[in-house]
Amino acid sequence: GNSVTQMEGPVTLSEEAFLTINCTYTATGYPSLFWYVQYPGEGLQLLLKATKADDKGSNKGFEATYRKETTSFHLEKGSVQVSDSAVYFCALSNRGGYQKVTFGIGTKLQVIP
Amino acid sequence: EAQVTQNPRYLITVTGKKLTVTCSQNMNHEYMSWYRQDPGLGLRQIYYSMNVEVTDKGDVPEGYKVSRKEKRNFPLILESPSPNQTSLYFCASSRYPTGGLNTEAFFGQGTRLTVV
Helix, strand or coil: CCCCCCCCCCCCECCCCCECCCEEECCHHHHHHHHEECCCCCEEEEEECCCCCCCCCCCCCCEEEEEECCCCCCCEECCCCHHCEEEEEEEHHHHHHHCCCCECCCCEEEECC | CCCCCCCCCCECCCCCCEEEEEEEECCCEEEEEEEECCCCCCEEEEEEEECCCCCECCCCCCCCCCCCCCCCECEECCCCCCCHCCEEEEHHHHHHCCCCCCCCCCEECEEEEECC
16 A cells, blocks of 8 residues: 655754655655645645656745655755744655545744754 | 634533534545544544445444435434443545545544543
């Protein structure tokens, strides 16, 4: 079956530091990959996505590249802000699937001033 | 404003007392899902629905029921809640299956359920 692996954290960074959150996956076929963000007390919001190999998703300064050869979709940001403090979920969905999404456990990011 | 609305936001109940968590979306989406979020386990899909009267089990359906009588509503029913169903629950909707383009899932704000 499908699975997504990411560290739980928390990851603690100082403001303006570089962020990497690793995500690797196991899936049949060619899944679509997603990063969702959950701010305190809220539901999840789509941050970025990539639907095929070598695609780069980007949004709000965050980036992730779909690497089929390493089955990875690592999230990066060059300079984090306190407002980026949240839980980040990597997820995948097989093409043609019907709302069948597999999430990682979520990585909590804390950015300190 | 496009949104997914869940009610209640917080609920404490006793073992065995039937309860329903409501979910409603105003985006005319066909696809809706329920997830539970637990520490160390992330989000796990409980049930999903592809359209009115079409539902199917997700990864952890035991102890839950759903119905989809109208496109906008997708209630989650716990016929006989037990303490292991204490969790944070999220409803989500999307226009298309999440494997394709334009498949962003919109999530509700969550329902924190405690079963004692």
